[in-house]
Amino acid sequence: HSKEEGRNQYSFFVPEMSQAIKDKREMEMQLRDALSNGELELAYQPKWGFRSGEVEGFEALLRWPHKTRGPISPADFIPIAEETGLIVEIGEWVLLHACMEAMHWPNDIEVSVNVSPIQFSAKSLLKDVRSALAQSGLPPERLELEITEGALMQDTDANLEILEAIREMGIKIALDDFGTGYSSLGYIRRFSFDRIKIDKSFINDVLTSKDSQAVVQAVCGICANLNIESVAEGIEEQIQLDYLNKEGCSQAQGYLIAKPMKPEIVSEFLERPHRYLTKTS
Ligand code: C2E
Ligand code: MG
Ligand code: MG
Ligand code: MG
Numbered sequence: 484h485s486k487e488e489g490r491n492q493y494s495f496f497v498p499e500m501s502q503a504i505k506d507k508r509e510m511e512m513q514l515r516d517a518l519s520n521g522e523l524e525l526a527y528q529p530k531w532g533f534r535s536g537e538v539e540g541f542e543a544l545l546r547w548p549h550k551t552r553g554p555i556s557p558a559d560f561i562p563i564a565e566e567t568g569l570i571v572e573i574g575e576w577v578l579l580h581a582c583m584e585a586m587h588w589p590n591d592i593e594v595s596v597n598v599s600p601i602q603f604s605a606k607s608l609l610k611d612v613r614s615a616l617a618q619s620g621l622p623p624e625r626l627e628l629e630i631t632e633g634a635l636m637q638d639t640d641a642n643l644e645i646l647e648a649i650r651e652m653g654i655k656i657a658l659d660d661f662g663t664g665y666s667s668l669g670y671i672r673r674f675s676f677d678r679i680k681i682d683k684s685f686i687n688d689v690l691t692s693k694d695s696q697a698v699v700q701a702v703c704g705i706c707a708n709l710n711i712e713s714v715a716e717g718i719e720e721q722i723q724l725d726y727l728n729k730e731g732c733s734q735a736q737g738y739l740i741a742k743p744m745k746p747e748i749v750s751e752f753l754e755r756p757h758r759y760l761t762k763t764s
Contacts, residue, residue, distance in 0.1 A: 511567045514547070514560055518573055523547055525580055526743035530595070530714065530736045531757060533728055538757055540593030540627065542736065543581035544743045545573070565601045574602045575611045582619035582626060584746050589753065595627040595657065600634040603642045612649060623653035629680065630656065632664035635673075643674055650675075657714065662698055671709065678733070679706055683717025686737070689726055703730040725761055735759070 517523055527541035547555045564570040578596055585594035602608045616623055628649065634642055650656055657678035658670065662685055671679070681702050685695045699715075706713035715727045718737030727735060740759060744752060 507563055507566070510560065510563050511569060513549070514564060514573075515569060517547055517549075518569070518576060522550075523573070523576065525577065525584065525746065527584070527594075527746060527749055528736060528743040529741050529752065530593075530734045531740045531759060532734055533732060533760075536758060536760075538592065538740075538753060539734060540595060541585075541588075541749065542595040542629070542743075543577060543584075543597070545577060545597075546743075561599070565599055568601065568605070570599045570601045571605045571607055574599060575607065575615075578611050578615040579618060582615045582621040584749075585621055585625060586619055587746075588749060590622075590625070592753070593625050593627055593655070594621075595629050597629045597659065598634065600631070600637070603634050603645055604638060609645055609648055612652070612654065616652075624655075627655040627657055627677070629659040631659050632670060635670050636665075639673075646674060650677075661702060668705075671705070671711075676711055678712040678714050680714040680716050680736075681732075683737070686715050686717045686723055686727075689723060699727070699732075700730055703727075703732050706733070707731050721759075721761060724759055728760055 524546040525543045526546050527543055529538045530540045530542060531537070532539040545557050545561070547557075547560055549555050561570065564573050581594050581596045585592065588594075598608065602611070612626075612628070615621075616626065630646070646656055655677040656674070657680055658676045659680045660682045661679045663682045679702060681699060685698050687695075689695045689699050703713045705711075712733035713731075714734040714736060715723075715732050716736045718724050718727065718735045718739045720739060723737075724735055724739060740757075741752065
């Protein structure tokens with residue numbers, strides 16, 4: 484009886500696994516082609532400053548308009564690019580193109596680039612950052628790298644050294660998706676981040692969840708005390724923006740201000756007035 488079950492399991496399990504592996508290989512090959520054929524694009528989402536009342540920078544977000552399947556979310560293809568190591572080449576492309584694009588913007592507007600943990604372990608990050616700045620001519624002060632805790636969990640000392648070297652160049656370092664990992668507070672002690680981005684899952688329900696309110700208040704408070712800028716991601720509603728303003732948050736990002744936009748739109752977007760807070764707040 485148990486033999487039969489075993490066989491059933493075998494014949495059910497294996498074809499499904501191999502299909503998943505085939506799908507991944509297929510996607511990896513298509514992604515590699517998209518990269519070499521220049522089919523990858525960057526969309527830019529503004530980051531708005533509570534104090535200045537102005538747009539202070541844009542985050543570069545990777546877009547893959549797949550020829551037959553339509554747009555594929557980075558949440559779906561970045562993990563595959565990471566598994567296969569292709570993220571190293573993709574990351575190099577993103578850095579260079581984001582820096583070059585930012586050269587078309589007013590010279591007080593920053594650009595933020597997401598960096599995968601794999602780019603640290605591949606040891607190419609420092610070289611790629613230097614070469615993107617050199618090729619584009621962008622001043623390092625206008626570049627920010629967004630890293631997640633994943634980059635710090637393995638090889639911590641080696642990665643902190645790389646981060647330190649990058650920061651010494653004048654580039655800003657932001658800790659992305661804060662609150663979703665494990666020992667976030669420990670990392671704040673070990674490295675002086677310029678910004679901390681509160682994950683949008685906390686912003687989603689900040690008006691209704693006491694827990695999210697506690698996290699948002701704590702992070703904004705810690706940042707203020709440590710002279711770190713706090714950034715709220717995923718602001719979709721006016722009332723969320725007003726709440727974050729009261730908590731002393733530094734920057735806001737989210738659909739309320741704008742969705743990620745094509746590079747052609749950025750200059751026109753910057754020319755519009757950008758007042759988002761309600762008058763009473
Ligand atoms: P992330 O870095 O945390 O980026 C924020 C994500 O939230 C983006 O999703 C953005 O479009 C989305 N978002 C912004 N405001 C709102 C809002 O108000 N509501 C909602 N529902 N969503 C909002 P996106 O562009 O799909 O990117 C997903 C993730 O993929 C990014 O999360 C980042 O981890 C990764 N990613 C994107 N581009 C790159 C890249 O060039 N390199 C690497 N390594 N990762 C990237
Ligand atoms: Mg990010
Ligand atoms: Mg984030
Ligand atoms: Mg996030």
